[in-house]
Amino acid sequence: xxxxxxxxxxxxxxxxxxxxxxxKKENKKIVGMYCAxxxxxxxxxxxxxxxxxxxxxxxxxxAAEKVLPRNLCPLIKSSFGFxxxxxxxxxxxxxxxxxxxxxxxxxxxxxxLRRYKPLHVMHLPQGTDRPGALKWWMEEMNxxxxxxxxxLGVEISVENLxxxxxxxxxxxxxxxxxxxxxxxxxxPLSGLDMITAIWMKGFNVDKEDGISLINQLTDEIEDxxxxxxxxxxxxxxxxxxxxxxxxxxxxKVIRLLEECGGSVVCFESCSGIKTLEYLVDEDExxxxxxxxxxxxxxxxxxxxxxxxxxLDLIERLIxxxxxxxxxxxxxxxxxxxxxxxxxxxxxxxxxxxIPCIQLETDYSNSDLEQLKTRISAFIEMLGGS
Amino acid sequence: MLTVGIDVGxxxxxxxxxxxxxxxxxAIPTGCSPRDxxxxxxxxLLNASGLTREDxxxxxxxxxxxxxxxxxxxxxxxxxxxxxxxxxxxxxxxxVIDIGGQDSKVILTDGxxxxxxxxxxxxxxxxxxxxxxxxxxxLGSDVSKLGDLSHGAExxxxxxxxxxxxxxxxxxxxxxxxxxxxxxxGIHKSVANRVAAMAERLGKGSRITFTGGVSKNDGVKEYLAxxxxxxxxxxxQSHLAGAIGAALLAQDRLRAKKS
Numbered sequence: 001x002x003x004x005x006x007x008x009x010x011x012x013x014x015x016x017x018x019x020x021x022x023x024k025k026e027n028k029k030i031v032g033m034y035c036a037x038x039x040x041x042x043x044x045x046x047x048x049x050x051x052x053x054x055x056x057x058x059x060x061x062x063a064a065e066k067v068l069p070r071n072l073c074p075l076i077k078s079s080f081g082f083x084x085x086x087x088x089x090x091x092x093x094x095x096x097x098x099x100x101x102x103x104x105x106x107x108x109x110x111x112x113l114r115r116y117k118p119l120h121v122m123h124l125p126q127g128t129d130r131p132g133a134l135k136w137w138m139e140e141m142n143x144x145x146x147x148x149x150x151x152l153g154v155e156i157s158v159e160n161l162x163x164x165x166x167x168x169x170x171x172x173x174x175x176x177x178x179x180x181x182x183x184x185x186x187x188p189l190s191g192l193d194m195i196t197a198i199w200m201k202g203f204n205v206d207k208e209d210g211i212s213l214i215n216q217l218t219d220e221i222e223d224x225x226x227x228x229x230x231x232x233x234x235x236x237x238x239x240x241x242x243x244x245x246x247x248x249x250x251x252k253v254i255r256l257l258e259e260c261g262g263s264v265v266c267f268e269s270c271s272g273i274k275t276l277e278y279l280v281d282e283d284e285x286x287x288x289x290x291x292x293x294x295x296x297x298x299x300x301x302x303x304x305x306x307x308x309x310x311l312d313l314i315e316r317l318i319x320x321x322x323x324x325x326x327x328x329x330x331x332x333x334x335x336x337x338x339x340x341x342x343x344x345x346x347x348x349x350x351x352x353x354i355p356c357i358q359l360e361t362d363y364s365n366s367d368l369e370q371l372k373t374r375i376s377a378f379i380e381m382l383g384g385s
Numbered sequence: 386m387l388t389v390g391i392d393v394g395x396x397x398x399x400x401x402x403x404x405x406x407x408x409x410x411x412a413i414p415t416g417c418s419p420r421d422x423x424x425x426x427x428x429x430l431l432n433a434s435g436l437t438r439e440d441x442x443x444x445x446x447x448x449x450x451x452x453x454x455x456x457x458x459x460x461x462x463x464x465x466x467x468x469x470x471x472x473x474x475x476x477x478x479x480x481v482i483d484i485g486g487q488d489s490k491v492i493l494t495d496g497x498x499x500x501x502x503x504x505x506x507x508x509x510x511x512x513x514x515x516x517x518x519x520x521x522x523x524l525g526s527d528v529s530k531l532g533d534l535s536h537g538a539e540x541x542x543x544x545x546x547x548x549x550x551x552x553x554x555x556x557x558x559x560x561x562x563x564x565x566x567x568x569x570x571g572i573h574k575s576v577a578n579r580v581a582a583m584a585e586r587l588g589k590g591s592r593i594t595f596t597g598g599v600s601k602n603d604g605v606k607e608y609l610a611x612x613x614x615x616x617x618x619x620x621x622q623s624h625l626a627g628a629i630g631a632a633l634l635a636q637d638r639l640r641a642k643k644s
Contacts, residue, residue: 377464
């Protein structure tokens with residue numbers, strides 16, 4: 001039994017494009033963001049609308065490859081391709097773009113992208129365990145704040161920052177509750193529907209509406225689960241997906257995992273639980289900028305060295321979601337995730353003795369059959385299908 | 386209990402009929418239609434024993450063409466099937482190296498025929514039967530004869546992993562007058578290197594069984610043993626491991642149903 005709210009979720013993208021057109025007419029400013037490190041609180045506090053930018057589809061990659069090298073990760077190529085072909089409405093409507101130095105490919109790509117839109121690149125520290133890391137990141141937050149104020153012609157007040165913190169914490173809590181529904185065995189929501197909901201939320205223009213919709217969906221799932229319904233049979237192998245970001249257009253691995261007899265119950269990746277673990281500290285005696293900086297720096301991304309928090313998180317999630325097997329998805333040429341995969345496999349096997357597979361692929365369909373064989377064999381290993 | 390395993394590979398289709406422990410098999414070229422070759426192998430196998438589809442209790446299809454065979458009860462990946470088949474052929478196998486027409490796989494097992502981990506070559510043809518086929522064509526040989534050609538020769542250096550570039554390398558080695566058997570030895574070494582690296586990343590096997598069509602090639606076997614520093618076991622039915630595994634898994638299914 002599929003939650004009825006999924007129909008509304010699926011329709012969100014079109015609705016949001018309309019909402020953006022309206023916002024534009026009302027002279028609202030729109031700020032496009034590529035990555036989970038981008039502090040949405042600052043954008044909201046500037047009275048602007050933060051939106052995710054396209055970068056999960058294969059179609060614009062050919063255009064990107066006229067400029068960028070082929071052996072670059074598909075996410076970078078897709079993002080760039082969407083922008084230069086003007087096929088991402090969110091990029092099109094953006095007044096300003098926030099980017100980050102998450103990897104070498106991205107940071108150099110942004111040097112080319114700035115020809116198309118006013119863009120600011122935040123410099124991330126290389127790791128979080130040095131004494132100066134938070135100070136550095138705080139400084140970057142302040143630089144971004146000035147850039148936003150300058151480009152959008154506004155002033156970001158402490159009051160607005162505090163309000164934005166509260167709003168986004170509520171959104172995080174709502175998302176976390178949605179994810180947690182799939183701790184139930186068998187999972188009440190398919191992984192494909194979950195990624196659809198997570199991904200669509202990113203493009204959502206009105207935060208309050210988005211939170212209501214996610215809550216409505218979660219309530220509905222709770223109801224369905226209460227009646228004992230699930231799209232999966234009892235005993236279906238439960239999969240945790242970790243690794244590179246996934247969205248609609250690049251969901252082939254999730255689709256195959258479920259077609260071949262698995263159930264993707266947990267998304268550790270950036271669009272998933274990785275960014276929901278911590279809320280921004282709402283303590284009003286603190287400098288909100290510091291509280292924001294602190295929270296964003298805790299995101300366990302493979303661009304940080306070392307990144308042991310990710311391994312700890314995976315370990316926790318395996319327990320919380322009763323996971324039978326881990327799939328570590330790496331986009332081709334994403335060096336940081338591909339290399340870190342070794343540590344993920346070691347940790348998963350040593351601590352849990354459950355199977356872990358790293359799948360390296362891109363957005364194209366050229367390797368579908370090969371992937372299918374790997375994924376089927378993995379599910380067979382887990383005793384499924 | 387009569388079960389059949391059909392392994393529709395990219396080059397050859399293998400069919401195995403199991404009557405308890407009695408085993409009958411055949412192998413035919415896949416050609417351009419996995420559906421036709423799957424059906425043909427099944428029919429020929431049954432005809433030879435005077436049986437019909439109704440006599441067979443369970444059929445499992447495997448190999449890349451497994452889904453295109455219409456009469457099977459179930460499709461299982463060749464990874465699971467090779468693990469099971471290799472264990473049947475060589476008791477105590479804990480690592481299977483399967484090199485087929487279009488891919489190569491290293492499979493770790495629990496010593497009882499169950500997969501515990503595996504690795505598979507990526508999109509390209511390096512380290513596969515296809516690589517050998519292209520090189521054999523460049524040398525004007527038949528791929529089935531390659532294995533005997535390299536014996537005792539000093540391997541020429543083939544440095545390119547890419548099949549197309551390696552073919553150019555072979556052609557230029559021929560032009561330089563390098564002995565054919567050295568080039569063939571170099572080709573075998575190249576395939577073995579590639580697969581051994583994949584095995585090395587996966588783990589150590591103490592009893593390694595080599596399966597798939599390329600297991601018939603003694604040159605590749607020899608270089609695999611050298612690269613990995615361990616014995617590589619090949620038995621006459623190694624190329625049938627997938628189909629045998631499928632027929633055995635079919636028996637398991639029937640037993641599970643009955644109990």
